[in-house]
Amino acid sequence: MGAPPTGRQHGLAPPAAQRHSAPMHDIRLIRDNPQSFDAGLACRGLEPLSAQIIAADAALRALQTDIQASLARRNEASKLIGQAMAQGDKDKAEALKAEVADLKTALPAKEDAERVQLAALQDMLAALPNLPAADVPKGDDEDGNVEISRWGTPRRFDFAPQEHADFAPALGLDFETAAKMSGARFAFLKGQMARLERAIGQFMIDRQTAEAGYTECATPLMVRDEAAYGTTQLPKFREDLFQTTDGRWLISTSEMSLTNAVREEILSEADLPIRMTALTPCFRSEAGSAGRDTRGYIRQHQFWKVELVSIVRPEDSDAELERKTRSAEKILEALELPYRKMLLCSGDMGFSARKTYDLEVWLPGQNAYREISSCSTCGDFQARRMNSRFRREGSKSNEFVHTLNGSGLAVGRTLVAILENYQQADGSVDIPAALLPYMGGITKLTP
RNA sequence: GGAGAGUUGGCUGAGUGGUCGAAAGCGUCGCACUCGAAAUGCGAAGUGCCGGCAACGGUACCGAGGGUUCGAAUCCCUCACUCUCCUCCA
Numbered sequence: 001m002g003a004p005p006t007g008r009q010h011g012l013a014p015p016a017a018q019r020h021s022a023p024m025h026d027i028r029l030i031r032d033n034p035q036s037f038d039a040g041l042a043c044r045g046l047e048p049l050s051a052q053i054i055a056a057d058a059a060l061r062a063l064q065t066d067i068q069a070s071l072a073r074r075n076e077a078s079k080l081i082g083q084a085m086a087q088g089d090k091d092k093a094e095a096l097k098a099e100v101a102d103l104k105t106a107l108p109a110k111e112d113a114e115r116v117q118l119a120a121l122q123d124m125l126a127a128l129p130n131l132p133a134a135d136v137p138k139g140d141d142e143d144g145n146v147e148i149s150r151w152g153t154p155r156r157f158d159f160a161p162q163e164h165a166d167f168a169p170a171l172g173l174d175f176e177t178a179a180k181m182s183g184a185r186f187a188f189l190k191g192q193m194a195r196l197e198r199a200i201g202q203f204m205i206d207r208q209t210a211e212a213g214y215t216e217c218a219t220p221l222m223v224r225d226e227a228a229y230g231t232t233q234l235p236k237f238r239e240d241l242f243q244t245t246d247g248r249w250l251i252s253t254s255e256m257s258l259t260n261a262v263r264e265e266i267l268s269e270a271d272l273p274i275r276m277t278a279l280t281p282c283f284r285s286e287a288g289s290a291g292r293d294t295r296g297y298i299r300q301h302q303f304w305k306v307e308l309v310s311i312v313r314p315e316d317s318d319a320e321l322e323r324k325t326r327s328a329e330k331i332l333e334a335l336e337l338p339y340r341k342m343l344l345c346s347g348d349m350g351f352s353a354r355k356t357y358d359l360e361v362w363l364p365g366q367n368a369y370r371e372i373s374s375c376s377t378c379g380d381f382q383a384r385r386m387n388s389r390f391r392r393e394g395s396k397s398n399e400f401v402h403t404l405n406g407s408g409l410a411v412g413r414t415l416v417a418i419l420e421n422y423q424q425a426d427g428s429v430d431i432p433a434a435l436l437p438y439m440g441g442i443t444k445l446t447p
Numbered sequence: 448g449g450a451g452a453g454u455u456g457g458c459u460g461a462g463u464g465g466u467c468g469a470a471a472g473c474g475u476c477g478c479a480c481u482c483g484a485a486a487u488g489c490g491a492a493g494u495g496c497c498g499g500c501a502a503c504g505g506u507a508c509c510g511a512g513g514g515u516u517c518g519a520a521u522c523c524c525u526c527a528c529u530c531u532c533c534u535c536c537a
Contacts (some may be wrong), residue, residue, distance in 0.1 A: 062500095065506095077518095079465075
């Protein structure tokens with residue numbers, strides 16, 4: 001017990017940043033278009049960095065050139081030594097050995113300098129988020145998001161609708177029992193409530209596999225450093241994750257385990273698109289959100305989610321984002337939950353996203369729309385980190401794939417939405433018609 | 448948990464400390480033959496980085512990281528992973 005939770009001491013791989021030299025931004029693009037790179041950063045609310053990056057890159061290349069010249073001479077001399085030995089010219093061989101020895105004494109310092117410079121450049125790049133797509137609205141925060149559409153009409157209540165946190169405990173959503181054993185941000189579901197949550201998950205994954213063409217997957221819930229790095233939970237957001245005693249990370253979303261299925265892979269074009277879905281628990285420390293949504297079931301350390309991941313050719317990723325978002329929308333429509341579709345502005349998007357739609361479900365108890373799904377295209381951003389490529393028909397060279405992810409949907413928040421939208425004056429909750437086949441005869445949650 | 452065997456290019460799979468970026472086969476591409484295709488024959492072809500307008504040259508890469516050596520795919524160490532057997536377990 002109590003061993004420090006670092007991977008190294010437990011025999012796991014060293015931190016991914018040390019193992020992977022794959023850049024997350026294409027340095028050549030930055031070199032060629034520094035102004036547009038800085039413009040992209042500005043959209044993210046970041047200071048221009050291209051000058052600094054280009055300087056670091058130039059310094060690195062100067063070091064590399066110097067080192068390569070030394071190595072070239074060493075290799076040349078080594079070959080000559082071999083020849084001299086073969087001819088029995090010992091004096092010549094010894095002279096050459098002395099020359100190589102001189103080169104070698106100078107090399108380590110140069111190589112150290114190169115390593116330092118490379119690490120500096122990579123740290124700089126690894127900390128930078130993906131750049132927004134051209135059609136992403138500019139904005140600093142959620143106020144800059146653009147509403148694209150609304151579906152459904154919020155129900156008219158002939159009584160004052162309550163927040164789920166107020167009436168759901170009577171129906172089996174028990175926070176106090178969970179708190180006894182686990183603390184805040186956990187819930188203990190009982191009876192009909194547990195059944196309803198399970199029904200929601202089953203229903204959603206059935207729809208995504210049967211109708212939207214996603215392949216059902218059951219994935220590990222713990223991953224290593226490299227995987228967390230690949231989908232960009234590392235290195236920047238390590239405080240958002242739970243870590244096991246042997247140094248692995250609990251997934252905060254099955255985006256981590258699904259997307260990393262293609263890490264280090266060279267796919268053939270015929271394999272694409274790959275569409276995967278999984279119903280898994282997700283674990284989040286919620287380190288940065290102390291005090292927010294502390295009441296109710298909206299923001300938990302542990303929740304179920306159906307995730308939708310796509311691996312596609314670059315030219316297909318825009319269309320795939322629309323398709324994926326639609327797959328999520330259909331769940332809300334099937335459950336007859338009113339929602340709106342938001343296009344996130346540059347400042348509100350996640351780290352790895354190029355473009356994101358959020359679906360926000362209507363919560364009458366809160367009198368507000370709340371996020372229930374987030375669908376993003378990451379372009380090649382994650383693929384670069386994972387080194388996930390594909391080979392086109394008849395082509396010899398490999399290209400990075402594009403990756404997309406989205407929730408279809410978050411189960412816990414869907415439960416909340418059903419509770420609040422289907423609540424009745426007597427404190428009961430009707431079951432949406434689409435879920436009845438999954439409810440084992442239960443048609444209503446009753447106190 | 449214990450013992451052993453492995454990790455080489457798009458894939459399968461050889462590989463002696465220097466002539467190994469690496470045999471061979473498959474697959475890919477080009478050409479020939481063909482009305483066309485198949486079969487056959489001949490030929491081409493790894494990736495990143497650096498320099499160069501380019502031709503091209505240099506450098507690194509044989510799981511990862513160190514080490515030995517004038518020189519490492521090859522020898523040594525550490526780690527990760529895969530497989531087989533034993534043990535244990537839902």
